[in-house]
Amino acid sequence: MESVHRYGARERNLALPLVLPLIAAVLFGSLIVFAEVNAAAVSIALLACIFIMLDFRFGVVCLIVFMPLSASSMLPHNIGGITGLNPLNLLLVGTLVSWALQRLPRGTAPTPAPPQSLLWLYVLPFLVASVLGFQHLGDIAARLLVQAPISFSSPTNYVLSIMIKPLFMVLFALLVAAAAARSRQPEKWIIPMLVSVWAMCLMTIGFAAVSGASLTDLSSSESRRLLSPLGLHANDLGRLFAIVYALMLYTFAATQDTRLRMALIASMGLVVVALTLTFSRGAFFGFAVVNLLFLLSRRTPSAFLLSGLVLLAFILMLPAAVFERIGTGWGSGLNAISSGRIEEIWLPLLPEVLRHPIFGNGLGAIAWSAPMHAGTMQAVSHAHNAYLNAALDMGLLGLILLCAYFLHVWRGFRRLSIDPAITPTLRGFYAGAAAGLVSFLLAGFFGSSLTPRPEQFFLWLAIGMMYGQRLTSRTTKEPAPC
Numbered sequence: 001m002e003s004v005h006r007y008g009a010r011e012r013n014l015a016l017p018l019v020l021p022l023i024a025a026v027l028f029g030s031l032i033v034f035a036e037v038n039a040a041a042v043s044i045a046l047l048a049c050i051f052i053m054l055d056f057r058f059g060v061v062c063l064i065v066f067m068p069l070s071a072s073s074m075l076p077h078n079i080g081g082i083t084g085l086n087p088l089n090l091l092l093v094g095t096l097v098s099w100a101l102q103r104l105p106r107g108t109a110p111t112p113a114p115p116q117s118l119l120w121l122y123v124l125p126f127l128v129a130s131v132l133g134f135q136h137l138g139d140i141a142a143r144l145l146v147q148a149p150i151s152f153s154s155p156t157n158y159v160l161s162i163m164i165k166p167l168f169m170v171l172f173a174l175l176v177a178a179a180a181a182r183s184r185q186p187e188k189w190i191i192p193m194l195v196s197v198w199a200m201c202l203m204t205i206g207f208a209a210v211s212g213a214s215l216t217d218l219s220s221s222e223s224r225r226l227l228s229p230l231g232l233h234a235n236d237l238g239r240l241f242a243i244v245y246a247l248m249l250y251t252f253a254a255t256q257d258t259r260l261r262m263a264l265i266a267s268m269g270l271v272v273v274a275l276t277l278t279f280s281r282g283a284f285f286g287f288a289v290v291n292l293l294f295l296l297s298r299r300t301p302s303a304f305l306l307s308g309l310v311l312l313a314f315i316l317m318l319p320a321a322v323f324e325r326i327g328t329g330w331g332s333g334l335n336a337i338s339s340g341r342i343e344e345i346w347l348p349l350l351p352e353v354l355r356h357p358i359f360g361n362g363l364g365a366i367a368w369s370a371p372m373h374a375g376t377m378q379a380v381s382h383a384h385n386a387y388l389n390a391a392l393d394m395g396l397l398g399l400i401l402l403c404a405y406f407l408h409v410w411r412g413f414r415r416l417s418i419d420p421a422i423t424p425t426l427r428g429f430y431a432g433a434a435a436g437l438v439s440f441l442l443a444g445f446f447g448s449s450l451t452p453r454p455e456q457f458f459l460w461l462a463i464g465m466m467y468g469q470r471l472t473s474r475t476t477k478e479p480a481p482c
Contacts, residue, residue: 049094056102059095060179063172064192066091068200068240068457071231092168095175114174115467121405123170125398126363126451130163133362133393141372143379150381152364162363169452173464180468187425190251190260193461194267197244201267201274203230204237208277215321219279227278235447236455238283239440241275244458246290246436247429253294254428276318279325286443293435338446341384348377353391360395363451386444390451402450410437412466422469430469433462 052059070088114123137158145153152158180186207230208218218226227234245268252264275283291311298304329336335343348371355361361369364381369392371377383389390399416422417431440448440459448455 048091049098052091052094052098053101054098056095056098056175057179057182059091059098060175061192062091063088063095063175064189064461065196065199067172068196068454069203069231071454072203072229089168092171096171099175099178114170117405117408118170121401121408123167125394125401126166127163129360129363129394129398131362132359133162133364134158136362136365136368139368141367141369143375144367144372144381150364150367152367158364166452169454169456169460173460173467176461176464177467177471180465181471183468186465186468186472187423187429189465190425190429193244193247193458194263197248197267197271200240201270204274204277205270215319216324218277219321219325232454234278235280235282236453238275238278238280239286239443239448240455240457241271241278242283242286242290242439242443243436243456245271245275245287246439247432247458247462249290249294250432250435251425251428254431255425257425260425272314276322279322281326281328282443282446282448284322284326285446286439289439289442290435293438297431297435340378341446344378345380345384346388349383349388349392353388353396356395358395358397360391360393360398363393365392382449384447386441386448386450389449393451399450406437406441406450409463409466410434412470413437413462416466416469426469429462430466433459433466436462 048059048062052062067088070086134155137152137155140150140153144150151161176189180189183189204227207227211226213226227237230237232240248264248268248271252261252268255261255264275287295304295307295311298307329339335341349366349369352361352365352369352371366372366381366383366389369377372379383392387399390402394402413430413434417427417434419427436459440456444450452460
């Protein structure tokens with residue numbers, strides 16, 4: 001019986017490389033006929049799915065490299081007008097299917113089942129708020145649809161863009177966890193991260209150069225959307241770079257791999273240039289927090305002095321436009337410094353929090369808020385404050401649960417950063433993740449969101465690595481089966 005089972009498994013392994021290219025050829029041909037221009041991008045994604053079916057970890061590598069780029073206007077977002085059919089979703093679904101198929105014959109392989117903290121503290125309040133928000137789609141202020149078009153004006157778009165798409169980030173983290181748990185050297189997952197970093201930085205720098213805009217133009221308050229074709233607002237792009245900078249800085253300080261150190265220092269230099277080009281004050285603040293935490297973490301006076309001198313030299317080399325951007329509004333009051341956020345967004349929205357203080361008004365509640373209907377606030381799609389946004393959408397209960405989850409994650413990062421059972425490289429990576437999370441949470445007072453957003457990509461990568469590390473520790477501690 002065992003020999004029959006082995007024969008069947010061998011036949012399936014031999015047939016897989018023959019059947020998959022045939023299926024791919026049919027799909028490629030159909031795409032070229034029906035999708036024309038975008039067929040090439042989707043064909044590449046489907047070709048990658050062939051290798052993904054052989055090992056789902058190849059799909060995780062592709063997701064790490066391409067997921068931050070997916071929002072860019074340079075990549076197709078749909079094929080043949082079919083919403084949701086795009087290269088990233090094909091990779092994500094292919095990776096999930098491959099993981100499921102590869103797990104079936106194993107039964108005991110590490111699984112990316114959602115940890116209880118993630119499920120109850122993060123996903124559940126998100127889903128409850130999205131259900132509440134779905135009931136208010138008919139109440140969206142007309143002025144918001146005209147002045148600042150939003151992506152969830154119809155029930156279908158709301159379900160896809162507000163309820164489902166953000167959770168792809170969580171699913172990505174769980175797939176990273178499964179892949180890291182099956183890796184003998186989890187620190188090698190830093191390599192595709194660096195590839196992704198270089199792609200994002202080169203796109204940012206290249207786009208800024210091709211646009212012909214001067215540094216003064218890029219730093220102007222009226223030019224904050226100049227980098228939007230990259231898929232992220234300049235402020236969001238800057239926050240993404242600040243988080244990944246933290247991961248690389250601490251890894252660089254901890255690793256003993258000379259080649260990795262060289263790659264990290266080159267990558268950090270590129271990230272600093274790209275972050276500077278965003279001229280995001282929130283990102284500058286997050287960047288400063290990361291460096292301050294790093295300086296405070298140095299245990300010897302010489303290391304502290306050297307780090308301080310490097311940071312001072314960097315500040316002296318910054319162009320004047322950076323300091324002009326940082327000084328915007330100074331001398332004209334707090335409202336001017338906040339670019340009108342205090343009087344034109346935050347204060348008008350505070351009474352809305354009190355309307356439903358426990359469970360909130362639903363995801364995207366700013367769109368149907370009273371001040372938005374009355375025209376007494378800016379026509380914006382979010383509160384420009386992650387905590388106010390969470391309180392408005394999910395209520396104080398949801399805000400507390402989200403903060404509790406991130407506190408739990410921070411503690412997990414800190415524990416792994418001092419765990420002698422893992423390599424120095426990984427300890428540095430998790431120390432950087434802890435610093436990056438602190439930076440993100442502090443910068444959240446000026447923007448972003450506590451719910452999944454594209455600028456959180458590298459943070460969720462680190463969360464996935466943390467869960468994978470826990471799976472590895474759990475399976476190694478379990479006694480071998482008799």
